[in-house]
Amino acid sequence: MSENAGTLTSDPIAHGASPDQLRDEVVTGDGRVARRERNRSAVLDAVVELFEAGNTEPAVEDVAVLSGVSSRSIYRYFHHRDELVRAAMWHLRARVEPQMQLVDIGEGPLDERIDNFVAHRLAVFAVLAPITRAARRTANSLDLSSEEFGAFQMVLRQQFLDQFEPEFSTLAGRVLTRAVVAAEIGFQFDSLEYLFTSFEGNTDKMGHLLGRQLRIHLEVLR
């Protein structure tokens, strides 16, 4: 937690592909903006790569070496670390968007839907875990994760509801909320992280537990 927490803007858009930059492009229309965007993208790719390699607090120098963009430019694009991490998360989000899709959502028998869902969530977790861990370890982790993951969580929650629509369709209001929360417990990031640690990274065991847990909950609803 740093003392400059207050300088972080609460608007995530300002850190991703911002309307400001789009406007710049229209106004200037020269090659500089395109290069700037390319560099920015290379920097963010490098941050994500370092995170994925387990380096949760990469130095700007490391990012510079990996991306081929000078430290000076990096500082020009991102005023401080938090901003860099934040932007990297939005960058990653755009990159993993296709993987976030759950195919044949809500289709097939319950057992099949459970298995597909569990496998899909474990795959999403594998993609997002390194950067989530890194983000949490940075300063102001609470601000960061609540903002960036709020958007992810909405998508994931809706996916869960769609996948098990037949089971939840008879419920409404508070009862529905409770049933969803209960059934979804194992898929919270912290839960997955806890299971990952408990089972020493064994995804088969994680999948087994998650599948069983989900089955227990959904079968009660029938």
Place this chain on the structure above:
Amino acid sequence: MTSELMNPVSTETRTDGRIDRRLRNREAVLEATIKMFIEGEVIPAMDDVAERAGVSLRSVYRYFATRDELIRAALEQWLLQEAPHLVAQPPIEGDLAERIEYFCGQRLALYFRFAPLARVALVLDEADPLVRDLFDYGRDTLSEQFAAQFETELGLLGHQDWAMATTAATLPLQYHLFEYMHVGCGFDATEMHALVVEQLQLHLSAL
């Protein structure tokens, strides 16, 4: 404090009361910070702390160079005060339903007692040894307590199944999930209780 002043233990305190006052003020700053934590102020502002403690902002910075340092020191002190309440309760006798009720009640009471502290701890840094120890301890006692309380149900399982069942059943009772239910989903203590009781019933009767 007066007796200490009358029976000075060191020459420094005899020459003037500065050391004593310094310690007293430092203590007041820590106490004020803890009070603010309890009121839900996870990252108290230094000047608010100074005002609460009745010392100057300059003094606060003299005792604690950074806000992180203050928060860490206050958290440590708070943890020491609260430590006795973290000790695991012995299991009770009774049928499964009674034991589940009791166990969930215990865990929820513990959550409501420790949540303000845990929130501060997590703002500090998850990787801080103090924070890690706190959460590791919490998890270990949860597993131990669970194993002791539901020995009858778990006793027949082999090691693999035992680990699986324990992890699955204790998952909803982890701090972060209580936090998720309470803060994230707006559940009150009664709803949380009903939810975790149901969870344990499902898991333990499935064995």
